[in-house]
Amino acid sequence: MPEPSSVGILVPAGMLGAGFDPATVVRGLALGADVIAVDGGSTDSGPYYLGTGQAKTAADAVRSDLRILLAAACDAGIPLIVGSCGTGGTDAGVRWVAGIVDDISAEDGLGLNVARIYSEQRAEDLLPRLRAGRIHPLAPLGPLDAATLQRCTHIVGMLGHEPIEQALRAGADVVLAGRATDTAVSAAFPLMRGMPPGPTWHAAKIVECGGQCTTDPRTGGVFARIDSAGFTIEPLDPDTACTPTSIAAHMLYETANPFTMREPAGTIEVAGARYTAVDDRTVRVEGSRFERAAQYTIKLEGAAVTGYETVSFVGIRDPRILASLEDWAGYLEKVLTERVAVVLGLDPSAWQADLRLYGYNAILGDLEPAPTPPREVGVMLLVSAADQQTATAISKIANPLLLHLPLPGMTYLPSFAFATSPAHIDRGAAYEFVLNHVVDVDTPTELFRLELPETPDA
Amino acid sequence: MPDPIPTPQTLDDLALEVRCKNAGPFWMTLDVFLPDDAAYRIADRLITVDVIAELYQVTPESLQIFRIPQLRAVKVSFPRPLVQGSLHDRDIHAGQHHVPLALLPIPGVT
Numbered sequence: 001m002p003e004p005s006s007v008g009i010l011v012p013a014g015m016l017g018a019g020f021d022p023a024t025v026v027r028g029l030a031l032g033a034d035v036i037a038v039d040g041g042s043t044d045s046g047p048y049y050l051g052t053g054q055a056k057t058a059a060d061a062v063r064s065d066l067r068i069l070l071a072a073a074c075d076a077g078i079p080l081i082v083g084s085c086g087t088g089g090t091d092a093g094v095r096w097v098a099g100i101v102d103d104i105s106a107e108d109g110l111g112l113n114v115a116r117i118y119s120e121q122r123a124e125d126l127l128p129r130l131r132a133g134r135i136h137p138l139a140p141l142g143p144l145d146a147a148t149l150q151r152c153t154h155i156v157g158m159l160g161h162e163p164i165e166q167a168l169r170a171g172a173d174v175v176l177a178g179r180a181t182d183t184a185v186s187a188a189f190p191l192m193r194g195m196p197p198g199p200t201w202h203a204a205k206i207v208e209c210g211g212q213c214t215t216d217p218r219t220g221g222v223f224a225r226i227d228s229a230g231f232t233i234e235p236l237d238p239d240t241a242c243t244p245t246s247i248a249a250h251m252l253y254e255t256a257n258p259f260t261m262r263e264p265a266g267t268i269e270v271a272g273a274r275y276t277a278v279d280d281r282t283v284r285v286e287g288s289r290f291e292r293a294a295q296y297t298i299k300l301e302g303a304a305v306t307g308y309e310t311v312s313f314v315g316i317r318d319p320r321i322l323a324s325l326e327d328w329a330g331y332l333e334k335v336l337t338e339r340v341a342v343v344l345g346l347d348p349s350a351w352q353a354d355l356r357l358y359g360y361n362a363i364l365g366d367l368e369p370a371p372t373p374p375r376e377v378g379v380m381l382l383v384s385a386a387d388q389q390t391a392t393a394i395s396k397i398a399n400p401l402l403l404h405l406p407l408p409g410m411t412y413l414p415s416f417a418f419a420t421s422p423a424h425i426d427r428g429a430a431y432e433f434v435l436n437h438v439v440d441v442d443t444p445t446e447l448f449r450l451e452l453p454e455t456p457d458a
Numbered sequence: 459m460p461d462p463i464p465t466p467q468t469l470d471d472l473a474l475e476v477r478c479k480n481a482g483p484f485w486m487t488l489d490v491f492l493p494d495d496a497a498y499r500i501a502d503r504l505i506t507v508d509v510i511a512e513l514y515q516v517t518p519e520s521l522q523i524f525r526i527p528q529l530r531a532v533k534v535s536f537p538r539p540l541v542q543g544s545l546h547d548r549d550i551h552a553g554q555h556h557v558p559l560a561l562l563p564i565p566g567v568t
Contacts, residue, residue: 043483046543046550140484140520140537248529252489256481256535258524306545354546363554367514369561384545432544433483 003194006227008033009186009203012236013221014210016040016065016082016097017057020220024236025072028223031234035189036073038065039182039208040097041084043301043433044254050088051153051303051431055096057087063100067108070101070174074110079168081175081185088303089156089179091120097176112174115167118449119157119178121300123149126439134440138299141436148434152302155435159298160264162444164188170452178448179301181263182208186224195226201268202288203231205261206250213250216240230286232278242283244275264299264444266292295440298447302435307352307384309427310395314402315417317376324407325377329355332398332405339397344390351394356380379416388426395424469504470560472497478556483542486552487535488559498530504562505532513558515539534559 010028013020016038028036041049045056055062073080086093094116105112126149129135135144149155156179165188167175177185183204190200203224211217219237233242251258251270259271269289276284321328333355340346356362358378361371381398385391402423404413441447466472474491481487490505492498502525511518516536524533540547549555 043542044480044551047483048543138484245529249489249491249531252487252526252529252531252533254479254481254487256485256487256522258526258533309545352545354548356548363548364557365548367555367558369558382545430545433541436482436484 004034006225007035007190007193007195008223008225009190009207010036010223010236011186011207011210011221012036012038012069013065014039014208014212015042015057017061018210019061019065020068021237022068024220025068027238028221028236029072029076031223032225033076033078033223034193035079035081036069037081037083037186037189037207038069039084039185040082041087041089041093041179045087047303047431047433050090050156050301050433051305051429053086053088053090053092053154055086055093059096059100062097063104066097066100067104070104070110070112071108073173074112079173079175079189081164081177081188083177083180083182083185085176085178088154089119089158089177090154091118091178094118094176094178101174101176113172113453114174114176115170115172115453116451117159117163117167117175117177118451119159119180119447121155121157121447123152123155126155126300129439135300135437136297136440138436138438144435144437148304149302151304152434153305153431155300155302157298157300157439157447158264159448160184160444161188161191163448163450165192166445167450167452168192170450172452181299183263183268190226196228197266197290198269198288199226199229199231199285201263201290202270202273202285203233205268206233206247206285209250209253211235211237211240212253213247214240214242215246230284230288232282232284234282241281244277244283247283247285248273248275262293265296266290296444297438298441299438300435301433303431304434305429306432307386307430308388308391309430310383310388310391310424311427312381312383312395312398312402312424313419314379314423315376315419316379317417318414319373321407321414322373322375322377325357325360325373328405328407329357329379331408332401335401335405336394336398339401340394343397344393346390346394351383351385351390353384353394354382356382384430388428392424392426399423466564468560468564469501469562472500472564473560476556476560478552478554478559480538480542480552481535484538485535486538486555487533488556490532490559492530495527495530498527498532500564501532502527504564505534505559509562510534510536510559513562514555
């Protein structure tokens with residue numbers, strides 16, 4: 001097939017399951033979309049989703065979005081690419097989205113070839129690479145040790161555009177990828193069709209959050225057309241605009257460095273990019289570069305169990321307590337520590353608690369510029385222990401303190417306002433991100449597994 | 459009679475937007491967008507390594523400051539003192555950590 005002079009990318013939303021107006025997808029197809037790409041995951045909602053392999057999004061929300069996108073891709077005869085399936089991009093996440101796609105495909109008689117790319121990694125497979133010195137830390141973490149890898153409940157490698165291209169070349173109509181870089185999802189098809197890497201990767205970075213790069217991020221998706229010299233971008237909603245400022249400013253969003261961004265194969269360099277208004281809602285970008293790295297690397301993400309948690313919540317309105325709130329909180333921690341030692345025989349090093357005074361200084365803690373006595377306060381006690389039974393027991397020992405603890409020197413027992421009965425909720429296992437490392441690889445696809453249907457309908 | 463255009467008292471008064479988010483689980487990043495070149499110059503002078511290190515109780519060496527006059531924006535990134543989602547992290551997206559910077563007084567304002 002001859003290389004086209006340009007490639008159009010339709011990104012319907014910043015996240016699969018976020019929802020969008022179906023008319024915006026119709027508009028994107030009318031603009032000549034050659035591919036539909038959407039991100040299905042992120043680390044941004046915390047380690048629980050990777051740690052458990054569960055999705056943040058509701059199945060019905062993902063189903064609703066996919067029904068529109070699959071029909072659009074089928075009608076237009078263009079591929080649909082979903083990255084970081086199921087929030088964490090675990091194998092379970094890919095299978096979860098694939099199950100939804102298969103249901104829709106069967107119900108609506110779409111007959112699509114669906115490729116799955118698995119990016120989950122086993123610790124034992126990474127250990128030889130670690131021993132060979134091929135796993136390196138990214139700041140601020142230090143060198144990796146084997147025990148940290150083995151603690152992880154799930155590890156994923158972030159795939160670049162090559163495994164997606166491999167699936168497309170094998171005839172996939174729909175590509176469901178495990179953990180992928182946000183940009184790879186949009187960059188894969190234009191790169192495969194011969195578009196230059198500088199404009200392609202920069203465009204892919206700008207569209208990855210959907211409407212976030214527009215003047216009204218609530219209106220959904222964007223459309224970008226990449227050519228040999230740059231790219232042009234506009235919102236899918238006709239009443240929303242992209243401006244040179246909204247596009248340039250998007251390089252700041254959730255990035256540590258606004259000028260350079262590392263991908264598996266190299267670095268996106270946008271310091272020299274020029275942003276010009278084509279009209280009052282369309283922007284042209286030229287001058288972006290992609291610097292190929294000497295070593296191809298795959299970034300690892302991993303989550304491990306930190307303990308088992310129970311959360312308790314009580315409200316305080318009494319001005320006498322609120323006037324000495326920090327004294328009360330300190331007294332509670334002291335009495336609780338003593339009671340746990342006596343009743344459960346547990347040393348303070350065997351469990352942890354985080355006592356949060358919502359309404360006073362819970363969110364910023366020591367960074368709070370000027371905490372003042374609040375009108376009321378929500379006290380959250382988060383307990384972490386080695387097992388759930390212990391975390392629950394500590395919380396039950398805390399219960400009468402959260403209900404009645406006086407200030408030191410008070411001659412009577414006050415009673416505070418529990419919000420629910422029981423006042424505690426067991427949270428089960430809690431997780432923490434423990435990997436921020438890259439693996440040197442010899443080929444871009446060696447850590448990933450491509451699964452194609454055995455009997456393609458095409 | 460009240461002044462129809464109140465003098466900005468804080469960076470938040472001066473800026474279009476002061477925001478904070480995670481940049482991955484191990485970093486947080488602050489973005490300040492200013493409405494014009496004059497406001498940018500004030501913010502550019504105000505936001506220094508020492509000021510941010512004091513406000514956020516982090517070491518000066520851990521800070522990266524990006525000054526982008528074309529966008530009238532200043533960006534500050536540093537490793538999260540608490541890893542996202544760990545027991546003592548009370549702001550999973552770091553979405554409320556713009557406040558200490560936003561409330562920074564503008565010097566010379568009485």
